Amino acid sequence: MKKKVVLYKKLSPLLMARLHEQTDVTLIDNLDADGLAQLREALPRAHGLLGASLKLDAGLLDLAPNLRAIASVSVGVDNYDIDYLTERRILLSNTPDVLTETTADTGFALILATARRVVELANMVRAGQWNRNIGPVHFGSDVHGKTLGIIGMGRIGEALAQRGHFGFGMPVIYHSHSPKPAVEQRFNAQYRSLPELLQQADFVCLTLPLTVETEGLIGAEQFALMRPETIFINISRGKVVDETALIEALRSGQIRAAGLDVFEREPLNPDSPLLQLNNVVATPHIGSATHETREAMATCAVDNLLAALAGERPKNLVNTRAWKG
Ligand SMILES: NC(=O)C1=CN([C@@H]2O[C@H](COP(=O)(O)OP(=O)(O)OC[C@H]3O[C@@H](n4cnc5c(N)ncnc54)[C@H](O)[C@@H]3O)[C@@H](O)[C@H]2O)C=CC1
Numbered sequence: 489m490k491k492k493v494v495l496y497k498k499l500s501p502l503l504m505a506r507l508h509e510q511t512d513v514t515l516i517d518n519l520d521a522d523g524l525a526q527l528r529e530a531l532p533r534a535h536g537l538l539g540a541s542l543k544l545d546a547g548l549l550d551l552a553p554n555l556r557a558i559a560s561v562s563v564g565v566d567n568y569d570i571d572y573l574t575e576r577r578i579l580l581s582n583t584p585d586v587l588t589e590t591t592a593d594t595g596f597a598l599i600l601a602t603a604r605r606v607v608e609l610a611n612m613v614r615a616g617q618w619n620r621n622i623g624p625v626h627f628g629s630d631v632h633g634k635t636l637g638i639i640g641m642g643r644i645g646e647a648l649a650q651r652g653h654f655g656f657g658m659p660v661i662y663h664s665h666s667p668k669p670a671v672e673q674r675f676n677a678q679y680r681s682l683p684e685l686l687q688q689a690d691f692v693c694l695t696l697p698l699t700v701e702t703e704g705l706i707g708a709e710q711f712a713l714m715r716p717e718t719i720f721i722n723i724s725r726g727k728v729v730d731e732t733a734l735i736e737a738l739r740s741g742q743i744r745a746a747g748l749d750v751f752e753r754e755p756l757n758p759d760s761p762l763l764q765l766n767n768v769v770a771t772p773h774i775g776s777a778t779h780e781t782r783e784a785m786a787t788c789a790v791d792n793l794l795a796a797l798a799g800e801r802p803k804n805l806v807n808t809r810a811w812k813g
């Protein structure tokens with residue numbers, strides 16, 4: 489009998505056909521109240537789940553006694569209780585690598601947009617406010633040659649360093665769990681403690697995961713170490729930052745600007761004070777959102793799910809302790 493799979497993310501026709509061929513698929517189109525009710529109804533029969541952007545807590549997972557595998561269409565796995573999944577021997581997989589370059593592109597888009605005030609000045613043109621006197625009040629700051637600070641030197645951090653070093657001649661400093669000699673050699677990068685990096689970087693970029701260790705890592709104390717020229721970029725997770733402290737740092741001129749793809753609460757409330765500030769560029773968590781990369785992520789997730797349901801070890805298994813062969 490075919491294994492039962494619940495999708496809470498729509499896939500391309502090609503991937504849907506592949507899944508239909510090998511599994512019995514229930515598709516939940518939308519995670520609104522109706523969608524969540526459908527999910528609760530489908531969970532008791534599910535062997536596999538595939539999707540993203542849903543906190544799958546024990547309350548939901550306890551409805552799924554037959555569940556063997558979850559394929560997350562994301563690299564970040566902060567929506568899952570990994571210990572609980574491991575205890576139940578549910579295999580959790582993610583989609584690393586295929587989104588690395590695209591997410592680093594987004595990071596650089598935010599670096600350029602904030603430093604050169606692209607959104608603010610483009611809106612000025614649209615609003616018919618471009619008079620002949622473009623002057624210092626409209627000027628931005630250089631990107632090339634400035635110091636790029638990367639917090640979390642993993643896959644995406646390295647891809648950002650590559651762009652900064654080779655593309656923009658930026659000295660690279662970084663903070664991570666431990667120094668990475670190979671990265672230092674490739675990008676002429678230098679390791680710094682977190683306070684040193686915050687004091688020295690012109691661009692402070694977050695590229696680390698949300699964990700118990702990183703939640704609230706950047707708050708008032710850390711913003712106080714930055715300089716009025718510092719531009720803050722977050723493409724990791726919103727909860728790594730104390731958003732109230734960030735708003736205060738932007739309002740007070742403690743830092744110059746922020747480029748944010750992720751927020752404490754998503755979707756960001758349209759009334760958020762962040763959206764009142766001209767020195768904020770906010771994007772709707774689109775780090776990996778290109779046609780090519782989202783298809784590659786979905787393919788990777790389908791591969792992982794089908795492998796797990798076939799009793800094989802998925803390529804991108806996260807909770808390796810759950811694998812007993
Ligand atoms: N905005 C978006 O759409 C996207 C956001 N992301 C986020 O980016 C994160 C990173 O992705 P990858 O680079 O693929 O992961 P990775 O695992 O390759 O890199 C993370 C790096 O952070 C470091 N790190 C972890 N905790 C740390 C701590 N407490 N202090 C210092 N360094 C620490 C790790 O040592 C590692 O080098 C994901 O977990 C996800 O949350 C990823 C893709 C898209």
Ligand SMILES: O=C(O)C(=O)CO
Nearest residue numbers: 561562563564775776
């Ligand atoms: O993969 C992730 O972790 C994302 O945030 C979306 O691509």
